[in-house]
Amino acid sequence: MNIDLAFVWAGIISFAVLTYVILDGFDLGIGILFPFAADTAERDVMMNSVAPVWDGNETWLVLGGGGLFAVFPLAYAVILPALYMPITLMLLALVFRGVAFEFRWRTVNWKWLWDFAFTGGSVLAAMMQGITLGALVQGIKVSDRAYSGGWWDWLSPFSLLVGVAIVVGYALLGSTWLIVRTDGELQTRMRRYAWPASVGTLAMILLVSILTPFQDAVYFQRWFKWPTVLLSVIMPLLVVGVARGLISGLKKQHEMSPFIYSLLLFVLCFIGIGLSFFPYLVPPSLTIWDTAAPESSLRFTLIGTVVLIPLILMYTAYAYWVFRGKVNPDEAYH
Amino acid sequence: MLDSFTAETLARAQFAFTVSFHIIFPAFSIGLASYLAVLNALWLKTKDQTYLSLFEYWKKIFAMAFAMGVVSGIVMSYQFGTNWSVFADKTGPVLGPLMAYEVLSAFFLEAGFLGIMLFGRERVGPSLHMMATAIVAIGTLMSATWILSVNSWMHTPVGFAINDVGQFIPTDWWEIVFNPSFPYRLVHMVLAAYLTTAFVVAGVAGWHLLKDKKHVASRRMFSMAMWMACLVTPLQIVAGDLHGLNTLEHQPVKVMAMEGHFNSYPDGAPLILFGIPNTEQKRIDYAIQIPKLSSLILKHDLNAPLAGLDTIPDSDEPPVAIVFWSFRVMIGIGFTMLAVGLWSLWRRWTQALYNDKLLLRIAVLMGPSGFIAVLAGWITTEVGRQPFTVYGLLRTSDSLAPIAAPAVSASLLSFIVVYFFVFGAGTIFILKMMHTLPGTEGQGLRDGPIRSAGITPATQISMGMRESAEEDNNHEH
Numbered sequence: 001m002n003i004d005l006a007f008v009w010a011g012i013i014s015f016a017v018l019t020y021v022i023l024d025g026f027d028l029g030i031g032i033l034f035p036f037a038a039d040t041a042e043r044d045v046m047m048n049s050v051a052p053v054w055d056g057n058e059t060w061l062v063l064g065g066g067g068l069f070a071v072f073p074l075a076y077a078v079i080l081p082a083l084y085m086p087i088t089l090m091l092l093a094l095v096f097r098g099v100a101f102e103f104r105w106r107t108v109n110w111k112w113l114w115d116f117a118f119t120g121g122s123v124l125a126a127m128m129q130g131i132t133l134g135a136l137v138q139g140i141k142v143s144d145r146a147y148s149g150g151w152w153d154w155l156s157p158f159s160l161l162v163g164v165a166i167v168v169g170y171a172l173l174g175s176t177w178l179i180v181r182t183d184g185e186l187q188t189r190m191r192r193y194a195w196p197a198s199v200g201t202l203a204m205i206l207l208v209s210i211l212t213p214f215q216d217a218v219y220f221q222r223w224f225k226w227p228t229v230l231l232s233v234i235m236p237l238l239v240v241g242v243a244r245g246l247i248s249g250l251k252k253q254h255e256m257s258p259f260i261y262s263l264l265l266f267v268l269c270f271i272g273i274g275l276s277f278f279p280y281l282v283p284p285s286l287t288i289w290d291t292a293a294p295e296s297s298l299r300f301t302l303i304g305t306v307v308l309i310p311l312i313l314m315y316t317a318y319a320y321w322v323f324r325g326k327v328n329p330d331e332a333y334h
Numbered sequence: 335m336l337d338s339f340t341a342e343t344l345a346r347a348q349f350a351f352t353v354s355f356h357i358i359f360p361a362f363s364i365g366l367a368s369y370l371a372v373l374n375a376l377w378l379k380t381k382d383q384t385y386l387s388l389f390e391y392w393k394k395i396f397a398m399a400f401a402m403g404v405v406s407g408i409v410m411s412y413q414f415g416t417n418w419s420v421f422a423d424k425t426g427p428v429l430g431p432l433m434a435y436e437v438l439s440a441f442f443l444e445a446g447f448l449g450i451m452l453f454g455r456e457r458v459g460p461s462l463h464m465m466a467t468a469i470v471a472i473g474t475l476m477s478a479t480w481i482l483s484v485n486s487w488m489h490t491p492v493g494f495a496i497n498d499v500g501q502f503i504p505t506d507w508w509e510i511v512f513n514p515s516f517p518y519r520l521v522h523m524v525l526a527a528y529l530t531t532a533f534v535v536a537g538v539a540g541w542h543l544l545k546d547k548k549h550v551a552s553r554r555m556f557s558m559a560m561w562m563a564c565l566v567t568p569l570q571i572v573a574g575d576l577h578g579l580n581t582l583e584h585q586p587v588k589v590m591a592m593e594g595h596f597n598s599y600p601d602g603a604p605l606i607l608f609g610i611p612n613t614e615q616k617r618i619d620y621a622i623q624i625p626k627l628s629s630l631i632l633k634h635d636l637n638a639p640l641a642g643l644d645t646i647p648d649s650d651e652p653p654v655a656i657v658f659w660s661f662r663v664m665i666g667i668g669f670t671m672l673a674v675g676l677w678s679l680w681r682r683w684t685q686a687l688y689n690d691k692l693l694l695r696i697a698v699l700m701g702p703s704g705f706i707a708v709l710a711g712w713i714t715t716e717v718g719r720q721p722f723t724v725y726g727l728l729r730t731s732d733s734l735a736p737i738a739a740p741a742v743s744a745s746l747l748s749f750i751v752v753y754f755f756v757f758g759a760g761t762i763f764i765l766k767m768m769h770t771l772p773g774t775e776g777q778g779l780r781d782g783p784i785r786s787a788g789i790t791p792a793t794q795i796s797m798g799m800r801e802s803a804e805e806d807n808n809h810e811h
Contacts, residue, residue, distance in 0.1 A: 052449030055404055059445045063437045065411045070434040073426020073501070080415030080422075081735040087416055088745045091409045092752050098405035099756055102398045106763040145423060145499065151741040293427040294497070296504045301431040308438040315446045322450055322457050 005299060006292035009071040010281065012305060016067055018270045020060035021129075022173070022263055027054045029174020031097050031122020032167060034115060036193060041329060042186050043115060049181040049327045051101060056316055058094070070301050074145060074291035075281045082140045082147040083132050083154050090128035097121025123167060130166030134159030137273070138215050139284045158211060165204035169266065172197035176259035183326050194250055194258055201262075202243055205269060209236075212276060216284050219276045228275075235272055242268060342734050344742040345417040348749060352409055354709055355753050359403030361708045364478055364524065365531025366396045367471040369558075370451075374467045378460055384551050391551075391772040392535075395764055397452055402760050404445075406753075417742065421723050421733035428494055428502045428510055429484050436480035444473035475524065482523055486516035489715070489725050490584045502724070514584055518577040519715075525570040526711065529671060530704025532562035536674075537701020538768045540694040547688050551772040556697070557687065564675030571668060575631075581715075582632050585725060587646055588718030591657040593628055594618045595642040602626035603640035608662070611655040616643070618658075652720040660713035667707040674700060 027050040037043045050057075068076040080087055096117040104114035135154035142148060175194040179187055213223040223232045242264045249257035279287045292298060339347075370392055377385035411433070414422045450458055450466035458466070493509030494502045504510055539556035542549055582589045590596075594606045596616040605628040609621035629638040643651055674696060681687045688694075719725055723733045 052453045055401075055448055056442065056445035058404065058408065059437065059441045062408055062411050062441055063434070065408075065415070066430070066433045066437045069411075069414060069422060069426050070430030073423050073430055076415045076426060076430075077419035077423035077735075080412060081417075081419045081737050084416050084737060084741050084745070087412055088748070091412060092748055094408060095405040095752060095756055099401055099760060102401045103759060103763060106398070106766070146419065146736050148736070151738050293430065294501075294503050296507075297427040297431050300504065300507050301434050304435055304438060308442075312438065312442045312446065316442070319446050319449050322454055 005295060005302065006071075006288050008302065009067075009292065009298055010288045012302075012309070013064065013067050013071065014270075014274060015309075016060055016063045018267065020057070020064055021270065022266055023057035023060060024054075025170045025266065026050070026173040026177040026259075027057055028097070028122045028126050029170040029172070030178065031118050031174075032126065032171045033174050033178070033190075033193060034119040034122070036189075038185065038189065040111070042189075045182055045186060045327045045329050046178060047101065047104070047118070049178060052323045053316075053319055054098075054101060056319065058098070061094075071293050071298055072281055072288065072291040073293055075286060077145070078140060078142055078147050078282050078286065078291075079136065082149060083135055084151055086128040086131045086135065086154055090125050090132070093121040093124035093128065095121070097125060122170075126167045126170045127163040130163035131155075131159045133166070133273070134162030137162070137212060137219075137276070137283070140282050142282060142285045158215065161204075161211070162208055165201075165208055168197060168200040168204055169269075172201045172262050173259075173266070176262045180255055180259050181325075181327050191250065191253065198243075198246055198250065198258075198262075201265065202239075205239060205265070209272065212272075218280065218284060222276055231275055235268065235275070239265070239268055339739065339743070341737055341739040341742050342731055344739060344746050345734055345737070346730065348417060348742060348746040349413060351746070351753070352406065352413060352749055354712075355757060356403070356406040356410055357708060357712060358705050359399050359406060360474070360478070361527050361530045361705060362534065363396060363399050363403050364474045364527035365529075366392060366399065367474045368528065369531055369535065370396060371464075371468045371471040374464055378464055384554050387551055387773040388555055391767075393452065395767050397448075398760060398764055398767070400444075400448065402757055406757075409749075415735075416745075417735050417737065418723070418733050419735035421728065424501050424728060424733075425488075425724060426501070428491075428504050429487065431504075431507075432480055432484045432487075432511065436477055436484075440473050440477035440480060443476065444470050447473070478524055478527070479520060482520045483511050483513070483516050486519045487513045488723060489519075489719055490515040491724050491727060502727075515577075515580055518573070518580045521573045522570070522577045522711075523708075525566055525573055526704065526708050528562060529566055529570060530708055532559045532566065533671065533697075533700050533704045534702070535559040536563065536697040537699075540697035540701075541768070542771055543688055544691065544694050544698070546771075549771065553688050555772070556694075557682075559697075560675065560678035560682070560687065563671060564679045567668065567672040567675045571672065574668065579632065581718075585718065586641065587643070587650065588652065588657065588715070589632070590641070590643045590646070591652050591654045591718055592661040592714060593632075594621070594654070594658045595628070595640060596654075597644055598640065598642040599629070600639045602637045603628040603632075603642075605631065611658045613654050650721065652718050657714055657718045660710040660717070663710040664707050664714060667703050667710070670700065671703065671707075 030046050030050055034043055034046065037046060065076070068079075097119075098121070100114045100118035100121065104111050104118065107114070131154060134156070138156060138158060140147060140149065141153070172194065175190045175197050178190040179194065182190065213220045222228050242261050246258055246261035246265070249261055277283060279289070281288045281291050370389060373385050373389040373392070376382070377389060447466040447469040450463065451470050454466065455463045487510055490513045491502070492513050493504065493506035495505050497503045535555050536559035539552045539559060542552035543556060546552070578589065578592075593603070594609060594611055595603060596618065602625065604621075604623040604625045606618055606621050606623045609618035609623070612619045626636045629640055630636050632638075632640065643654065674693075677693055677696075678687060681690050681693055721730050722728060723730050
């Protein structure tokens with residue numbers, strides 16, 4: 001049996017990136033919502049709802065980068081120089097918001113500064129992730145196995161729009177996560193914020209979806225030519241279905257369902273992007289097969305991955321299980 | 335401000351800067367994770383509260399160092415691509431899988447169980463908490479294993495072929511992972527991490543013992559740290575020597591630079607203790623040297639011939655002065671550590687370990703010495719590999735990404751500003767925590783208490799804690 005290893009790996013890397021977006025999405029979302037909390041006590045609870053797990057969430061980003069380096073080295077070598085500025089800004093932003101988890105508990109007089117670093121870092125990281133995605137959708141100039149564009153190519157109205165979309169979307173994930181993990185006034189507040197975040201996210205999905213097919217002829221063909229035009233019917237219907245679930249969950253004041261539906265929205269969008277891209281990894285010129293490492297690299301890495309990823313998912317789920325339930329406002333940091 | 339530099343120089347400066355900052359944190363957290371596992375095990379075994387209070391004390395410092403290690407590490411995993419994309423494209427098939435394994439088998443493990451280790455003692459019970467603590471320690475060691483395998487392959491590349499687009503293609507994974515310099519580098523680095531942590535612990539203990547020589551927890555950690563100093567330093571010197579011999583075998587040019595051997599010595603090379611490398615005249619000025627000793631150390635024969643840099647084309651030479659100096663800094667610190675270890679052994683023998691103020695003061699001074707030694711050692715080995723990224727095969731100048739100098743200088747300046755600000759603040763916080771005595775509630779600040787597991791309900795301590803923290807704050811104002 002001949003398995004197409006590059007294709008399998010494209011699936012695994014997509015899974016890692018999606019997992020990252022979902023998991024770090026809600027903890028970046030908490031950073032985005034930080035300024036809207038009533039007081040320090042609320043911010044403490046918000047941060048504590050992710051403190052034991054944020055580090056694991058962010059590791060999926062390292063897997064995305066490290067995995068790309070391992071199995072699609074050419075894609076890694078082309079995408080990162082092309083997106084030099086947004087990637088560097090994202091990394092710096094993640095530095096600020098990562099250390100804020102520890103630093104803001106270590107000072108009284110300067111706590112405001114690390115609250116600001118937490119929010120600023122979260123907003124900037126989310127924005128840059130969106131811009132990265134937007135720029136990738138628009139396409140990257142490649143010649144002779146290297147990026148051949150300029151260092152501002154990533155900046156466009158479309159990439160900025162996707163940047164804003166991600167910030168709004170993460171705010172939705174953050175607010176619905178907090179509905180699950182908090183109670184009382186904070187929960188009520190988050191129920192309130194989830195509304196504009198939902199409406200904003202849906203509007204952004206609509207806008208980006210309409211614009212995407214016009215970014216490249218390949219996408220246009222995919223979404224408007226028979227038989228793949230069927231996807232243009234199926235995907236919107238699925239989004240509408242999930243959106244209805246989200247809105248009804250919010251209306252009925254469910255605790256869990258708004259979070260689940262928000263996650264599903266992200267999954268659908270991610271699938272949508274995948275459908276546009278396939279078989280390209282670096283649109284419009286490099287396919288997954290063009291960029292794949294030689295077979296022995298793909299095989300060697302795959303052996304461990306199929307064992308380790310299920311294990312990781314199990315113990316990650318266990319960590320979430322250990323810290324389940326409402327965050328106790330009286331329980332201080334470690 | 336940086337306009338006159340090429341993109342290559344700037345990219346090298348950026349990599350050197352970010353990796354130097356990064357290595358400080360793992361060098362500390364690898365040792366500290368193991369120390370915490372030992373402390374927790376001793377607490378569970380003896381039920382001696384001193385161990386628990388030390389565990390809780392160092393745990394908070396660990397959390398801080400670990401967070402800084404994580405965020406500075408994410409930067410590293412992307413910098414191969416942003417600044418060194420040609421290197422990434424060419425070496426990705428060989429090095430990428432090893433790094434992927436590091437993420438899968440180490441980073442996730444550490445991150446997954448760190449939360450339980452830091453926050454979960456009451457939630458999961460003592461056995462599972464102990465397990466999580468041990469897993470975090472194992473995770474840090476696994477991480478060191480993979481990344482040192484990657485780094486070692488760049489020094490001693492084996493098990494590969496080169497394809498038609500110039501990529502290194504793996505042919506034998508076993509050979510790649512266990513490449514010739516890897517076992518030596520791994521042992522040398524892990525011992526370095528342990529010593530670094532031991533001297534930090536000794537420094538903190540010394541600081542507190544100078545104020546109160548009867549303080550039980552400080553005595554306990556000072557004693558533990560000094561055992562490490564006198565037992566591990568000799569091992570480290572042996573490991574370093576073996577690593578050096580391995581380098582002589584595979585990267586003789588690096589050893590020439592370390593030794594300052596500009597010339598070849600057909601009948602016995604001298605050991606140059608000190609001197610000032612004069613790279614223009616290709617000689618060591620004001621050299622203080624012991625005849626033939628270098629040949630004895632490196633070849634175990636007084637009269638063995640040793641080739642010098644005169645046998646190497648200038649274009650293949652590493653920057654000699656940097657390698658020469660950093661090597662001596664590392665060696666000097668290593669032998670000072672040995673002296674401190676032996677001194678502590680003598681003081682332990684005379685039952686004056688906690689009374690010798692000079693020893694305590696020197697322990698405080700030596701607190702950061704491990705970090706300096708680790709940095710000096712890495713500078714020696716990495717600068718000594720130049721002008722190659724993959725030794726002998728891929729030049730640094732051929733590894734660079736097609737990036738514009740202004741983009742690199744802008745990002746370099748941002749990294750410098752952000753790192754000094756963020757990690758400067760982090761260092762101040764860590765020093766403040768170290769300044770408080772173990773067992774002090776809240777480590778001097780308003781946050782969470784040191785939760786004595788199973789003794790007092792968390793909420794109760796935290797309420798009590800809030801009050802005492804507020805008192806602290808009142809004192810501050």
